[in-house]
Amino acid sequence: MSDAERPTDDSGDEFEPIEVFPEAGETDLRPGADDCYKCSTCDTECPVAEVDDEFPGPKFQGPEQWRLKRQDDHDIDESVMKCSNCMRCDSACPSDVPLSQMHNTARAEYVEENVSKFSREYWRNRMLANYRRLAPLGAMFPRTANFVTGLSATRWLGEKLLGIAGERELPEFATETFREWWTKRGGARVENSDKRIAYFHGCYSNYNTPEVAKALVRVYEHFGYEIMVPEQDCSGTPMFANGMLEDARRAAETNVRELAAAIDDGADVVASCSSCSMSLRQEYPELFDFEDTEAVAENTWDAVEYLRVHEDLETELEGTAVGEEFDDFAYHAPCHARNQGLDGQTVELLGLIDGVEAHDVGDSCSGISGTYGWKAENYETSMAIGAEMFDHMDDADATAGLTECPTCSMQMEHGTGYEITHTLEVLAAALVGDGADATGANATGARAE
Amino acid sequence: MAIEDDVLVVGGGLAGATAALAAVERDVRVRLVSHKQSTLRHASGLIDVLGYTPAGEGPLSDPFPALADLPEGHPYERVGAEAVRDALAFFDGIAGDAYAGAHTDANALVPTHGGTVKPTARYPAATAAGLASDDRDALLVGFGTLPDFEAPLAAAHLEGAGVPFAARGVTVRFPGIERDDAKVTRYAHLLDRDERVETAAGESTARTALAETVRPHLEGESRVGFPAVLGDDRADAVRADLADRLGVDVFEVPMGPPSLPGLRLEDLLFDALSDAGVRVTTGVPVVDYETGAHGAGSSGPARIDRVTVDRNGSEVPHSADQYVLATGGLVGKGVESDRERVSEPVFDCHVPHPADRYDWFVDDVFGDQPYARFGLPVDRDLRPLDADDALEFANLRAAGAVLGGHDFAAEKSGSGVSLATGYVAGRRAAEGCR
Ligand SMILES: Cc1cc2nc3c(=O)[nH]c(=O)nc-3n(C[C@H](O)[C@H](O)[C@H](O)COP(=O)(O)OP(=O)(O)OC[C@H]3O[C@@H](n4cnc5c(N)ncnc54)[C@H](O)[C@@H]3O)c2cc1C
Ligand code: SF4
Ligand code: SF4
Numbered sequence: 001m002s003d004a005e006r007p008t009d010d011s012g013d014e015f016e017p018i019e020v021f022p023e024a025g026e027t028d029l030r031p032g033a034d035d036c037y038k039c040s041t042c043d044t045e046c047p048v049a050e051v052d053d054e055f056p057g058p059k060f061q062g063p064e065q066w067r068l069k070r071q072d073d074h075d076i077d078e079s080v081m082k083c084s085n086c087m088r089c090d091s092a093c094p095s096d097v098p099l100s101q102m103h104n105t106a107r108a109e110y111v112e113e114n115v116s117k118f119s120r121e122y123w124r125n126r127m128l129a130n131y132r133r134l135a136p137l138g139a140m141f142p143r144t145a146n147f148v149t150g151l152s153a154t155r156w157l158g159e160k161l162l163g164i165a166g167e168r169e170l171p172e173f174a175t176e177t178f179r180e181w182w183t184k185r186g187g188a189r190v191e192n193s194d195k196r197i198a199y200f201h202g203c204y205s206n207y208n209t210p211e212v213a214k215a216l217v218r219v220y221e222h223f224g225y226e227i228m229v230p231e232q233d234c235s236g237t238p239m240f241a242n243g244m245l246e247d248a249r250r251a252a253e254t255n256v257r258e259l260a261a262a263i264d265d266g267a268d269v270v271a272s273c274s275s276c277s278m279s280l281r282q283e284y285p286e287l288f289d290f291e292d293t294e295a296v297a298e299n300t301w302d303a304v305e306y307l308r309v310h311e312d313l314e315t316e317l318e319g320t321a322v323g324e325e326f327d328d329f330a331y332h333a334p335c336h337a338r339n340q341g342l343d344g345q346t347v348e349l350l351g352l353i354d355g356v357e358a359h360d361v362g363d364s365c366s367g368i369s370g371t372y373g374w375k376a377e378n379y380e381t382s383m384a385i386g387a388e389m390f391d392h393m394d395d396a397d398a399t400a401g402l403t404e405c406p407t408c409s410m411q412m413e414h415g416t417g418y419e420i421t422h423t424l425e426v427l428a429a430a431l432v433g434d435g436a437d438a439t440g441a442n443a444t445g446a447r448a449e
Numbered sequence: 450m451a452i453e454d455d456v457l458v459v460g461g462g463l464a465g466a467t468a469a470l471a472a473v474e475r476d477v478r479v480r481l482v483s484h485k486q487s488t489l490r491h492a493s494g495l496i497d498v499l500g501y502t503p504a505g506e507g508p509l510s511d512p513f514p515a516l517a518d519l520p521e522g523h524p525y526e527r528v529g530a531e532a533v534r535d536a537l538a539f540f541d542g543i544a545g546d547a548y549a550g551a552h553t554d555a556n557a558l559v560p561t562h563g564g565t566v567k568p569t570a571r572y573p574a575a576t577a578a579g580l581a582s583d584d585r586d587a588l589l590v591g592f593g594t595l596p597d598f599e600a601p602l603a604a605a606h607l608e609g610a611g612v613p614f615a616a617r618g619v620t621v622r623f624p625g626i627e628r629d630d631a632k633v634t635r636y637a638h639l640l641d642r643d644e645r646v647e648t649a650a651g652e653s654t655a656r657t658a659l660a661e662t663v664r665p666h667l668e669g670e671s672r673v674g675f676p677a678v679l680g681d682d683r684a685d686a687v688r689a690d691l692a693d694r695l696g697v698d699v700f701e702v703p704m705g706p707p708s709l710p711g712l713r714l715e716d717l718l719f720d721a722l723s724d725a726g727v728r729v730t731t732g733v734p735v736v737d738y739e740t741g742a743h744g745a746g747s748s749g750p751a752r753i754d755r756v757t758v759d760r761n762g763s764e765v766p767h768s769a770d771q772y773v774l775a776t777g778g779l780v781g782k783g784v785e786s787d788r789e790r791v792s793e794p795v796f797d798c799h800v801p802h803p804a805d806r807y808d809w810f811v812d813d814v815f816g817d818q819p820y821a822r823f824g825l826p827v828d829r830d831l832r833p834l835d836a837d838d839a840l841e842f843a844n845l846r847a848a849g850a851v852l853g854g855h856d857f858a859a860e861k862s863g864s865g866v867s868l869a870t871g872y873v874a875g876r877r878a879a880e881g882c883r
Contacts, residue, residue, distance in 0.1 A: 041490045043632045044707040050638045053631035060630075091732040092486045094782060281761035297762040309450055309765055341482070341733030341760050348728055360723065387642065388682065 032102070035095045036063035042089035042099055047365035048082055051384040055082045058089035062102040069106075076110040082378075083107070084369035085241035086335040087278070101286040104240045111243030124164065124375070125242040164374055171208045171410060178210035182217075182229055192226040197306070198262035198269045199229050200255070202276040204406035215428035216272050216303055222432050223311050228267055230258040235276040238371045240283055252288050255280070259300075260292035269300040272424055274337035274404045275370065277302050281340065302342055302404075304349065304423055314352060320430040321354040329421065330396040331358035332389055332412060334405035335365050346402065346423045353430045358402055361392035366403075368411035383415070390415040402426070450766075451755050454480040454728065455882045457769035458875070459735045459756070459795060460783065462487030463864055464849020465775035466718040467536070467871030468878070469727045470543060472773075475879035479727045482758055482767065484734035487715065488781050488850070493703040494677075494710025495559060496540065496548070496571035496868065498533065499525070500861025508568040511555050512865075522854040524866045527829050528873045533865065536872035537570065543721050547713070549577045558582050562598045562676060562704045564606025570865060573710050575688060579674050579700035581612045588670040589618040589702065590663055594629045595636075597705055598676040619666045624648050624658035636678035637709055640687045656687060660694035670697065677701040677709050684713060733760050735767075735795050740842070750840040753796070771844045771878035774798075774825075774833070775871060778850030778857075784824055791823050793851065798825050798833040798841050801853065824853030831874045844881065846874040 042058040043049055049057040061080055068074045080103060089099040115122050176184075178201055197220060205213040220227055232255055236248035259269050259280070271277040280300040284293050307313045329350070333343040343363070350358040367385030372378050393401060393416050401412040401420040409420040456472045458465045461483025473479040501507035502515050503523070509515055516530040525533060541551045548571045550557050556568035558581040566581045579587070591600030600618030607616045625639050625646030639646065639655040648658045663673060673691075679701055680687030692699040703710055722729055741754030755768035776783030776795060785794050791802040802823055825833045831846040848870035850857065857863035 039491060040632075040707045041486050044490055044634055044712060045486065046632070046634075049632040050634040053626055053628045053635045056628075056630065057632055091484075092490075094485045094488075094780065096485075278761070281763070285762070294762075299763070301763055305760070305765070308452060312450055339732045339761075341730045341758065341765075343731055344729045363719075384642075 032096075032098045033063040033066040036093075036097045037095060039094065041094060042092045042097075045088045045092035047086060047088065047367065047385045048084055048381060052082065052381050055079055058083070058092075058099050058103070061106065062089070062099040063097055065106060066102055075114065076106050078110065078114065080106050080110050081243070082381075084365075084367075084372040084378075084382075085237075086365050086369050087282075087339050088335050088365065091339045098286060100283075104245070104283065104287060107240075107243035108245035109243075115243075125371070126244060126247075164376060167379060168374055168410075168414065171204075171406075173207055174210045176210065178206045178213040179229065181210055181214065187229070188221075188227045190221045190224060190226050192224055193266060195224055196226045196228065196265065196267040198259055198267040199227055200232060200235070200259065200269055200271040200276055200280065200300070201229070202232075202271065202273045202406075203234050205272055209406065209422070212272055212422040212424055215422065215424040216270075218428045218432045219307070219424060220270075220303075223307065228262050228265070230262045232258055235271075235273075235279040236283065237275040237279045240279070240287075241370050241372060245287070249288060252284055252293075253290055256284065256288075256290045256292050256296050259296045263292075263295060263299050268306065269296065270303045270306050271300065272303045272404070272422065273406060274302065274334045274340065274342065275407075278336040278340060302337070302340065304345060304404075304427070305340075305342055308345065308349075313349065317349060317352040317427070317430060319354065320352070322356055322426060322429040326356050326421070326426055326429060327400060328356060328396075328398040329358045329400050329402035329426075330361050330393040330398045330412075330416075330418065331402045332361050332366055332393070332408055333363070334403055334408045335369075337404055338363065342404075346404070350402075350423070350426060353426070356426060357398075359396040359398055361389055361396055364388040364392070366405075366408040366411045368407045368414075370407050373407070373411060382411070386411050386415050393418065451768040452480075452765065454478045454767070454769045456480070456771045456773065456875070456878045457482065457756065457767055458773040458775060459483075460487075460775035460777060460781070460849070460851075461719075461729070461731060462489060462775060462777055462781060462849060462867065463492075463714075463718070464777075464851075464867035464871035464874075465773070466722060467540070467868050468773045468775055468846075468848050468875030469722055470718075470725055471539065471872045471875030472879040473725045473727050475876070475882075477879045477882050479879075480730065480767065480769070481722065481727055482730045482733065482735055484732070485782075488777060489711040489715040489718075491706035491708060491780075492711045492714075492864065493561075493708055494573050494714045495567065495569040495576075495703060496537075496550075496864040497568070497861040498537070498556075498570040498865035500556065500568040501859065503856070503860060505859070507861075508558075508566075509556060510568070512568075512570065513554050520854070522826060524827075524852045524855055524870050525862075526854075527827055527831065527852075528869050532873050533869045536869040537865075539872050540571065540868050544571070544714075544717060547574055547717055548572065549574055560603070560607055560612070560674070560702055562603060562702050564603035564610070566607070566610050566612065567703075568861065573701070573713070575677065575679065575684060575701040575710065576703060577700065578672050578698035579702060581607070581610075583672075584613045585672050585698075586615040586670045587617075587672050587674055588663075588667060589616060589674045590666070591618060591620045591676065592623040592626070592636075593620055594623055594626050594631060595633075595676055595678070598702065603702070617668070617670070621662050621666070624653070624662055625655050633678050633704075633707055633709055634681065634712075637681040637684075640678075640680045641683045643690075656690045657694065660691055664695060667695065667697065672698040672700060674700050674702045677704045679709075681709060681712060681716075684709075730758070733758050733765075735759075736764075738796055750843045752843045753845055756795075770882045772842075772846070773871075773874045773878050774845060774847040774851055775849045775867075775874070776851050778824060779820070781850055783849075783851035786820075786823070791820075793825060793833075796833070796841065796845060798845075798847070799835045800825060801836070821856040821858065822853055824851055824855075826853055830877055831870060846878055848874040 087100045233251035239248035367382040373382030401418040455477035456479045458469045458481040469481040499512035519526045550571040589600040604616035604618035736759045737757040740751040833841040849867040
């Protein structure tokens with residue numbers, strides 16, 4: 001069994017009582033709430049409030065609820081479960097109020113105190129949040145799993161029993177996970193003590209889209225990097241969004257420990273999913289204080305961004321071409337990429353490659369926000385938010401889509417029928433060509449010296 | 450490796466966007482880095498040039514003659530009146546049909562949500578049918594769920610202010626909105642998408658339902674004013690549709706923050722940036738800088754070599770030949786104050802202010818507040834000056850609310866200063882590229 005499949009549920013042997021709003025959080029958030037001067041800028045950025053007037057918006061969910069809550073035994077308002085954790089409000093606030101941190105902690109308290117552990121909702125959310133633990137099963141029998149999840153009867157059952165939107169098609173499992181491929185291949189083909197990265201592939205590119213992870217390997221080896229693939233758990237993003245802070249804490253502990261060890265070995269951490277990098281960079285330090293949390297945050301990068309800063313990616317791409325398989329793209333920058341200042345990067349870089357262009361479809365949210373749009377009760381909201389992006393995709397001069405977030409990609413496909421690619425796949429085709437064997441190891445030998 | 454460009458603009462408000470657009474016209478590589486949402490989200494979307502003189506005279510019917518009398522150090526004095534005209538023309542080119550007012554030097558008089566009349570140089574097309582100089586009678590419509598605009602009160606104030614027409618106000622229920630604190634973006638979205646809503650007369654679409662709600666209240670007025678929530682992406686279509694159904698002109702009354710006309714202006718500017726090929730990075734702040742060799746000889750001012758952008762913990766270097774600082778004033782966080790001093794946080798440029806904190810303000814809240822003028826002093830090329838009037842850096846210019854020497858709220862000059870100085874700073878930065 002590879003590392004990725006080792007069950008980690010029973011690895012944290014000592015039982016930790018769930019402590020919502022730990023002391024660190026208390027002292028952190030108080031001044032944050034006081035910094036709010038009620039300008040409502042956050043409310044203008046919230047995609048949920050824009051389509052649902054029952055959602056009171058980030059200003060209420062954050063600083064106002066926080067103040068109320070401190071006064072007496074005020075319960076967390078149930079509306080916090082309608083927040084999709086897109087974190088757009090965070091980058092709106094001119095006063096640096098830590099809105100998503102407040103939402104994440106409030107959600108955890110709400111789930112802990114107000115959601116019955118025996119309810120369908122709790123188990124559905126737990127299942128969605130812990131996709132990482134179900135995925136190995138699907139990956140073991142991918143064809144059966146794909147067949148079963150594709151059956152309309154399964155979808156109907158999913159909706160009736162679990163409240164998972166019947167309109168959605170569950171993502172397909174790859175017949176070979178990325179980690180299986182990596183092991184079979186014999187791991188890294190480039191050794192280089194000066195240029196080393198630890199790849200945080202996340203769940204999705206391991207179980208569902210290993211082609212994205214392989215593209216990353218090809219691109220990085222092309223530049224002469226030694227790639228480490230440390231043991232890892234889910235980034236925690238779906239758990240934050242479902243108020244399962246303890247599940248997230250357990251996953252984060254593994255990740256911080258393993259990634260910190262890789263950093264000690266001279267690696268920087270890179271991620272190919274923008275929600276994973278967001279989680280490691282921002283949510284971990286906001287919510288946890290394991291040793292090395294900060295070190296991991298400071299040394300984590302988006303995979304493309306890292307190359308831009310450490311290599312001359314622009315010159316390297318200038319004048320390259322991609323084959324027939326890629327044409328122009330309708331590009332959507334995921335909210336979690338936007339929040340990290342990565343919004344313009346893909347359009348800038350792809351413009352340098354002959355034969356493709358990425359057309360930005362605007363700054364609207366895709367609406368799916370991880371597990372949010374999977375829930376039957378949020379499906380309509382999710383599609384209403386996405387409508388603007390679908391329109392812009394239809395209007396763009398392209399019939400294929402491009403993004404760096406796995407769930408945005410599902411939503412784009414669901415709303416338009418377009419096939420969706422990851423930026424790394426296009427870069428791999430431009431820099432290394434598309435041959436399955438082209439690992440770039442030879443090309444890089446020269447560069448790595 | 451740093452990410453490299455010719456001109457790097459720090460700040461994505463009206464000043465920064467204008468600077469980037471003006472620079473990129475000169476065929477140089479321009480990047481704009483902006484941290485948070487700009488004050489455009491609060492601002493009315495009106496482009497004020499000068500409504501009152503620094504001495505409080507006004508409202509001015511024509512701002513241009515008054516520009517000549519501004520004190521030394523005022524941003525308009527630094528760039529000159531001709532640059533203000535050029536910048537407005539530049540803005541007109543970008544805004545196209547979305548803005549009006551270019552046909553005359555005179556200030557237009559726009560009714561505000563409080564029922565006052567505001568002198569402004571350019572106004573959104575959505576506001577055009579509402580001008581106070583127009584003598585057609587007006588019906589103002591407010592919504593019970595939007596307490597910031599009390600239509601009957603605003604109408605009474607307008608009449609009290611002596612407008613040349615009869616104004617009447619009614620308050621109605623906005624079809625499809627239940628919550629009394631629904632966000633302005635919710636109203637806009639309902640109308641943009643013409644969503645289906647429940648009304649007493651059965652299900653209908655939002656625009657039809659709104660028109661039907663207002664129709665019985667019309668008493669022969671030929672124009673109807675709504676608070677500025679009439680659509681976002683498709684605001685023109687929403688307005689035209691309502692006007693069609695009601696058979697009268699429809700206009701918007703600018704509202705306080707958060708403001709849809711401000712949001713629309715922001716979208717317009719960011720679309721223009723993207724069309725012009727400006728590289729835009731948002732959501733991350735510039736936190737630090739490094740200097741390289743000195744300019745002319747070792748005695749000249751230092752040159753900024755690169756700046757550091759903080760990406761959620763990782764520090765990403767960005768380098769350029771010329772830099773523009775457009776980080777806003779006390780609201781945009783381009784100027785900061787603590788109990789000790791007032792400072793500019795990115796490049797630590799000099800911000801003159803009295804040593805004694807008690808001299809930063811005067812007791813009379815309506816008095817001439819020194820803090821309102823806090824900001825950077827610059828030379829006529831908009832390059833920041835240190836305490837000895839020497840250049841802080843050879844390749845840095847500043848624009849917009851980060852500049853000192855003006856009180857935008859009292860003078861009603863906010864957007865005009867951002868436009869004029871953004872335009873000049875952007876152009877000169879591009880010209881200065883090696
Ligand atoms: C409530 C309100 C109402 C107003 N109403 C009007 C009006 O009716 N008419 C009018 O003409 N004017 C009005 N104004 C004024 C006008 O909007 C402002 O003067 C003008 O928008 C300022 O533009 P700016 O680009 O200089 O700064 P800002 O809009 O403040 O933009 C500064 C930008 O820089 C970013 N930034 C700050 N620090 C950094 C950093 N370190 N790195 C990267 N980015 C950074 C900020 O996040 C922000 O996006 C109003 C202002 C306010 C606050
Ligand atoms: S995280 Fe997104 S959905 Fe939640 S309150 Fe903020 S903007 Fe709204
Ligand atoms: S944007 Fe920040 S300061 Fe403004 S209302 Fe929201 S939390 Fe408060």
